[in-house]
Amino acid sequence: MTFSLVARCAETGMFGIAITSSSPAVAARCSFARAGVGAVASQNVTDPSLGPLALDLMQSGQSAAEALNGVIARGKFTEYRQVLMVDALGNTAIHSGPNSLGIWTQAQGLDVASGGNLLANEGIPQAIVDGFTESTGHLGDRLIAAMQAGLAAGGEAGPIHSAGMKIVDGVSWPVADLRCDWTNECPIENIATAWDIYKPQLDAYVQRALDPREAPSYGVPGDQ
Structure with a gap:
């Protein structure tokens, strides 16, 4: 009931994740990223504790593959879990337990990994990886393009209702964390619309946090 990708921008070092599901609020439970890590x-019968564990292991110096081994060794019921990760060098690793739901597959390359379950067909993750590698521009643009490619290839077996996109870069908080927790329309397109609005303001929000004296105006009624 989920498909996703994790990715690294080789030019900027940004990390991002985009995810969608038929379940509500999927990004709240399933997406994790840490700047520089x-x-x-x-996902898939989700254990949210595996995300921070994987990031801690990679922050300690382990590669994505080494961290994945650590997650499998320490996690519970990993035969039910799907875990995707990308590390600071762009190495990727994926675990899909044999009890993953429905049609489940995965695909990966340098800087990007994708996986899904309860899919419409087995080609969805590869379509997502191809959508990312063939796109250009800001990491957020490429995450959206990849998810749209997965949806165009068939997406989930049933309707999707929630989605999210998270990007980290240089600070301890996500520089973008956009979510659609439930809709009967297309949550990926809702995130794409939100990104179009948020993207031009991203740097300003970071600057306001770091030093509001150097920040641009807020551009709202009443702001002088």
């Missing part, structure tokens, strides 16, 4: 998706 990596990004992780923990």
